């Protein structure tokens with residue numbers, strides 16, 4: 134079964150796009166095949182992997198609003214070896230309104246993914262917009278796993294209540310959805326903010342795992358300008374090493390057992406409360 138992992142947080146700038154790109158590169162280094170899906174109208178991931186938006190025939194926008202469009206119709210190659218992309222387009226910003234007239238508008242991504250032959254890919258990684266809207270709900274219904282990138286900032290924790298409320302509601306529609314854990318990003322090793330946030334996360338969400346932290350590195354942002362991954366641009370950097378650890382973490386977690394109706398990680402049932 135192809136795992137569908139979304140990098141999800143309605144807060145902006147938490148390194149969702151950076152993490153989607155670099156985790157994709159890390160999984161490819163491990164011999165996996167990855168399909169990335171850009172569900173953000175900002176199309177940052179699409180541009181970061183070298184796709185020319187102006188030259189696109191179709192994008193994820195067409196996939197969501199036109200039922201005759203299938204996933205293979207919109208896949209394009211990228212500058213990241215081993216990673217294909219379902220690109221975004223600024224038109225996607227209009228999708229919320231246009232989907233109003235589409236029956237089961239929250240399930241469109243799920244239907245397309247279920248209808249597609251994804252056997253060429255081990256992982257589908259989804260980059261989410263900084264919002265809780267119909268695009269985000271499409272992502273939550275279509276995904277098997279969520280990773281929540283989070284920045285060391287006092288405001289970062291405040292959005293989590295709303296996020297988990299939404300996730301719990303979606304569980305009724307998508308019982309296989311698991312929260313894999315928090316991915317602390319842009320972490321300055323000597324910053325009190327970071328250690329305070331990690332302590333607060335552990336206290337407030339003891340049942341959720343913490344993935345390997347991604348260090349703050351201004352230089353790593355240059356890799357996006359070069360349309361390559363940090364693993365490629367600065368292979369020996371601490372950021373590259375951290376994303377490799379995240380790739381290994383995801384693969385270790387790969388053994389999923391089914392207890393009752395909801396698939397859970399062996400030995401662990403993420404309990405996010407019952408709203």
Ligand SMILES: Nc1ncnc2c1ncn2[C@@H]1O[C@H](COP(=O)(O)OP(=O)(O)OP(=O)(O)O)[C@@H](O)[C@H]1O
Nearest residue numbers: 145146147148149150151263319348349350351354
């Ligand atoms: N480890 C890091 N160290 C320093 N800067 C980083 C790091 N990771 C990402 N950034 C920078 O932080 C900014 C936000 O990152 P990114 O675009 O990946 O976040 P995002 O969550 O996708 O944002 P949005 O919510 O707007 O989609 C970018 O300028 C990016 O280059």
Ligand SMILES: [Mg+2]
Nearest residue numbers: 149150173177
């Ligand atoms: Mg982004």
